[in-house]
Amino acid sequence: MEQKYTQPLSTVQSGASVKLASIAAGRGLNSRLASMGLVPNTVITVVNNGHPGPFIISVKGSRMMLGRGMAQKIMVCPCDHEEHHSRLSGQSE
Amino acid sequence: MKNITVALAGNPNSGKTTIFNFLTGARQHVGNYPGVTVEKKEGICKYDDVEMTLVDLPGTYSLTAFSVEELVARNFIIRKRPDVVVDIVDASNIERNLYLATQLIEMNVPLVLAFNMSDVAQQKGLVFNIEQMSQLLEAPIVPMIGNKGKGKKELLDAVVKTVRREPTLRKHRINYGEEIEHELSALVTLIVDKEQELTGQYGARWLAVKLLEQDDDVTEKVRDREILNAVRRSVDHLKSIFGDEPEVVMADRRYGFISGACQETIKMTVESRHNYSDMIDAIVINRILGLPIFLILMYLVFFLTFKIGAYPMGWLEMFFEWASRAIAHSWPADSAVWLKSLLIDGVIGGVGGVLVFLPNILLLFMAIALLEDTGYMARAAFIMDRIMHKIGLHGKSFIPMLIGFGCSVPAIMATRILENRRSRLTTIMVIPLMSCGARLTIYALMIPAFFAPRWHGPMMWFIYLIGIALAIICIKILRLTLLQGETIPFVMELPPYRVPTLKSVAIHMWQRGWMYLRKAGTIILVISVLLWLASSYPKPSEETLANLDDEQARQTVLEHSVIGRLGRAIEPAIKPLGFDWKIGTALIGATAAKEVFVSQLAIVYAVGSSDGGTTTLRERLRANYTPLTGFCIMLFCLIYAPCVATVAMTKQETHSWRWAFFQFFALTALAYLLTLIVYQLGNAVA
Numbered sequence: 001m002e003q004k005y006t007q008p009l010s011t012v013q014s015g016a017s018v019k020l021a022s023i024a025a026g027r028g029l030n031s032r033l034a035s036m037g038l039v040p041n042t043v044i045t046v047v048n049n050g051h052p053g054p055f056i057i058s059v060k061g062s063r064m065m066l067g068r069g070m071a072q073k074i075m076v077c078p079c080d081h082e083e084h085h086s087r088l089s090g091q092s093e
Numbered sequence: 094m095k096n097i098t099v100a101l102a103g104n105p106n107s108g109k110t111t112i113f114n115f116l117t118g119a120r121q122h123v124g125n126y127p128g129v130t131v132e133k134k135e136g137i138c139k140y141d142d143v144e145m146t147l148v149d150l151p152g153t154y155s156l157t158a159f160s161v162e163e164l165v166a167r168n169f170i171i172r173k174r175p176d177v178v179v180d181i182v183d184a185s186n187i188e189r190n191l192y193l194a195t196q197l198i199e200m201n202v203p204l205v206l207a208f209n210m211s212d213v214a215q216q217k218g219l220v221f222n223i224e225q226m227s228q229l230l231e232a233p234i235v236p237m238i239g240n241k242g243k244g245k246k247e248l249l250d251a252v253v254k255t256v257r258r259e260p261t262l263r264k265h266r267i268n269y270g271e272e273i274e275h276e277l278s279a280l281v282t283l284i285v286d287k288e289q290e291l292t293g294q295y296g297a298r299w300l301a302v303k304l305l306e307q308d309d310d311v312t313e314k315v316r317d318r319e320i321l322n323a324v325r326r327s328v329d330h331l332k333s334i335f336g337d338e339p340e341v342v343m344a345d346r347r348y349g350f351i352s353g354a355c356q357e358t359i360k361m362t363v364e365s366r367h368n369y370s371d372m373i374d375a376i377v378i379n380r381i382l383g384l385p386i387f388l389i390l391m392y393l394v395f396f397l398t399f400k401i402g403a404y405p406m407g408w409l410e411m412f413f414e415w416a417s418r419a420i421a422h423s424w425p426a427d428s429a430v431w432l433k434s435l436l437i438d439g440v441i442g443g444v445g446g447v448l449v450f451l452p453n454i455l456l457l458f459m460a461i462a463l464l465e466d467t468g469y470m471a472r473a474a475f476i477m478d479r480i481m482h483k484i485g486l487h488g489k490s491f492i493p494m495l496i497g498f499g500c501s502v503p504a505i506m507a508t509r510i511l512e513n514r515r516s517r518l519t520t521i522m523v524i525p526l527m528s529c530g531a532r533l534t535i536y537a538l539m540i541p542a543f544f545a546p547r548w549h550g551p552m553m554w555f556i557y558l559i560g561i562a563l564a565i566i567c568i569k570i571l572r573l574t575l576l577q578g579e580t581i582p583f584v585m586e587l588p589p590y591r592v593p594t595l596k597s598v599a600i601h602m603w604q605r606g607w608m609y610l611r612k613a614g615t616i617i618l619v620i621s622v623l624l625w626l627a628s629s630y631p632k633p634s635e636e637t638l639a640n641l642d643d644e645q646a647r648q649t650v651l652e653h654s655v656i657g658r659l660g661r662a663i664e665p666a667i668k669p670l671g672f673d674w675k676i677g678t679a680l681i682g683a684t685a686a687k688e689v690f691v692s693q694l695a696i697v698y699a700v701g702s703s704d705g706g707t708t709t710l711r712e713r714l715r716a717n718y719t720p721l722t723g724f725c726i727m728l729f730c731l732i733y734a735p736c737v738a739t740v741a742m743t744k745q746e747t748h749s750w751r752w753a754f755f756q757f758f759a760l761t762a763l764a765y766l767l768t769l770i771v772y773q774l775g776n777a778v779a
Binding site (some may be wrong): 022027028029030031032033034035036037039040041042047056060061062063064065066069070093 | 154155159160185186187188189192193306307315337338340341344345348371374380399475478482584585586587588589
């Protein structure tokens with residue numbers, strides 16, 4: 001796995017798409033997030049980085065809300081355009 | 094007639110419950126899985142010559158051992174071996190929803206996939222090649238539109254066919270890639286060799302997969318040290334290769350399998366248009382508007398439950414009054430007076446005491462069903478989470494606690510919206526600290542009796558505030574002691590907004606109402622009758638009562654009864670709180686229902702309830718007690734022993750008398766301690 005530079009999801013602007021690199025959380029949470037679709041290399045679109053409002057992302061076609069603490073634990077890296085974008089995610093814009 | 098068991102599995106928000114309701118109608122049985130606070134719904138559905146017992150498993154994203162719900166669903170499938178598992182898949186959100194299907198495929202269960210919300214998927218422009226997909230996943234697929242009841246017949250057809258078909262071995266399986274497969278096959282060999290019994294029960298490959306995922310439940314079951322050591326080595330090895338926990342890599346591979354299957358079988362025809370849910374959310378969870386909208390909706394819920402609910406409640410009360418009067422009038426004079434009293438005061442009083450809550454419960458659950466079915470509940474949880482999280486609870490806990498200001502009974506029932514067991518128990522334990530409507534009648538009696546009019550408002554506010562503050566402290570303490578565990582960080586799916594169906598709301602109301610009557614109702618009834626007995630027996634002799642007027646006679650009877658004697662007996666214990674035996678008697682009587690405190694006090698002071706009874710009672714209280722005692726009475730009533738209906742409800746919802754007794758005694762102890770401190774300090778200062 002090539003390591004590009006990573007940043008916390010919380011710093012990503014609304015509307016941007018990024019790729020999940022890793023999650024710095026306990027095993028239980030990691031596995032829960034994985035079952036909700038948050039696995040490495042998944043494309044995440046930040047629907048709303050609301051400063052200080054809700055943090056909403058789109059993953060595999062479903063909307064998810066995260067607490068800000070959670071968004072800080074998820075490390076992401078820039079997404080090579082088109083390459084990984086899921087055809088089925090069904091997002092607006 | 095053939096009997097089969099069908100389990101319904103699916104993600105939260107996949108429309109599983111809607112389909113369950115459509116298949117079973119109102120013929121449902123709601124219970125709990127043994128030993129855990131997870132709801133178990135069963136229903137019967139007949140099709141052809143087959144009678145199906147449908148079991149609605151908890152909505153889960155996966156089948157790990159990390160949450161009680163997932164473990165419950167998994168154990169049900171393994172232990173009860175349902176004839177068919179139907180996985181309800183939200184077709185408009187196919188990849189994420191199929192993740193659970195991959196786990197079911199791995200468990201090698203007879204599987205039927207219901208592609209629910211196929212209309213929404215179509216609107217999104219997804220076109221499925223059902224036949225091809227069904228071949229890849231090796232399970233029949235039935236497109237459905239659950240909220241319109243479409244696809245019901247086809248689904249039942251597929252279920253019956255699956256039961257009748259010879260079990261076959263799967264051709265495809267999820268491939269975890271060379272490195273993991275290598276470890277898996279080594280483990281499988283070991284497991285087949287050393288753990289025959291487990292292999293028979295679970296299947297060697299599934300066991301191997303779960304062991305590599307470091308699943309606690311499965312790891313505990315394996316006795317053989319050699320296997321456990323091999324697992325540890327494999328896990329370390331895989332970690333060093335992938336730089337991540339094996340279970341994360343394995344989850345990734347499952348998604349890879351899904352994505353492969355979808356790529357071949359799903360076409361996108363149109364680019365999706367506007368997302369209405371996002372547009373609504375822009376307003377509803379807006380950082381400025383979100384909280385006011387939430388508070389307005391909560392006010393409406395409260396208004397509906399208690400203000401609108403007051404009308405049917407009034408009718409019920411009128412009916413019961415009419416019934417007791419009818420019995421009293423037609424009763425032959427002087428014959429079996431005890432039976433008349435048992436019927437009127439014991440039975441009708443008891444049944445009435447059970448039924449008066451029913452309108453509240455029905456209306457509350459209608460409101461909750463609407464909030465849940467529209468998708469607003471998830472937003473509400475989010476809005477409150479910031480505040481509730483600080484005290485160690487989930488955002489959704491706010492709703493039952495708010496309902497607690499009306500009545501603890503529906504409030505405890507409303508904790509069912511909380512998925513996490515620990516959050517749920519903690520919330521149930523502190524709900525009685527929210528001053529309910531019955532306690533309001535006590536405050537309404539005491540405050541004007543002891544305090545100047547300009548203090549009435551602030552005093553009332555102060556009492557409510559004490560309850561809230563205590564609740565927060567108790568939550569903190571519970572989370573640090575009995576109900577430890579990390580608060581689950583907030584991650585939640587935001588389901589798209591949907592229009593709720595009448596049928597699903599109606600079924601929801603009916604289920605809750607019936608469950609309340611059947612479970613809590615019986616306990617409340619029995620305890621109410623017992624308390625009535627304790628307050629009327631033993632009777633004083635006829636001569637004692639002969640020369641007394643009505644009010645004095647009632648006073649004498651109560652003093653003579655078990656409750657009156659108990660009140661006297663506990664006087665030494667409550668003296669340090671500034672209470673005498675009269676208050677003691679009323680306090681014991683009030684465990685039947687808190688508002689009874691007022692009527693019992695009226696009886697011990699021999700004040701008639703007619704013409705200005707309350708005013709006279711207030712005068713008597715003022716003459717006998719200091720304002721400090723008055724305040725201590727309110728403080729004690731706020732905290733001490735929840736009423737029998739609450740105890741019954743806690744028992745039903747936690748599924749243990751232990752929690753119910755713990756709540757009862759812990760709150761009483763807390764009430765005693767606090768009142769003692771306040772009274773003694775207050776006296777010392779004065």
